[in-house]
Amino acid sequence: MIRRADILVTSAGRRVGLLQAFRRAGHELGAHTTVHACDMDPALSAGCSAADYAFAVPRCDHPDYIDALLDYCRAKGISLLVPTIDTELAPLARSVDRFAAIGCRVHVGPPELIDIVRDKGRTCALLAEHGVPVPRTYTPEEARRLSDPAHWPLFSKPSAGSASRGLCRVDRPEDIPATYDEPTILQEYLQGPEFTVNVFVDRTGDLRCAIPHLRIQTRAGEVEKGRTVRDPRFTRIARDLVAALPGPRGVMCFQLIDDERRGLRVFEINARFGGGFPLADHAGATFARWLVAEVLDMDSRASDNWRDGIEMIRYDAAFFRSSGAVAE
Incomplete structure (x- = not known):
């Protein structure tokens, strides 16, 4: 029997690499995988153009946003919903049980975790209490x-x-x-090289992978050129950070600066797939495949066996179609 996984990536925007990773995940697991995407204007979203099916939704702070997602997930049999922007995490975290009732896992932490990471002051206070270096x-x-x-x-x-x-x-x-x-x-004010650490926490709460990359160059806060770096200091910080947070599961990333005077200092956590995930994925930290495996009740085989020194240099590509054409 061929397993099936229907995946919905919300606020798809430009996240083509993420959608491609989920499509590869299904193929590698021997599952029939359909990738869905949504955005406010799917006709103008590269991510929606890369999806098998796409549809329009209200803004994530609109009172109808969650109901629109629920209706679609119910109609299409979505088994995994993956948010991509910070502002949709809180409403989704508070609606997890509604999605679970229709057989859909929402890739989001519990509300108390989201409330912490969405407040940088609270984030730093909590991490400092648990010995994580912060500014x-x-x-x-x-x-x-x-x-x-x-x-x-x-x-x-x-x-x-x-x-x-x-x-x-x-x-x-x-x-x-x-x-x-x-x-x-x-x-x-910190001065020094900046890093992102992508982490994967399995469904039992164990940290299985922490993969740092140097942010060589960024655009609009997202890494454009980066290089994976294996350094035990990052692993120690990742373990302490995950232990400090209430109920982390799945994929998160955090950012830190190696200050020339004070050393490594964590200044932000994103409780979702980070924009630089394609670099981690290419280096062997295949988070999308591990998530899909969990949804399919398979052994994810998540590990920390990623490749050091892998570089990513991004460029802009384009989708072309007739005016007004939408994926669905």
């Missing part, structure tokens, strides 16, 4: 009271920001704005 972090009010020049400059960022949005260097207390448009933190 010194302040509220704007605390930062205004830092009179010692040794504390400056600082780096301000929205507490729930992503894709490098709203980042700003602040050189003096008087440069801190009187108000911010959204909750904001300030952190010590």
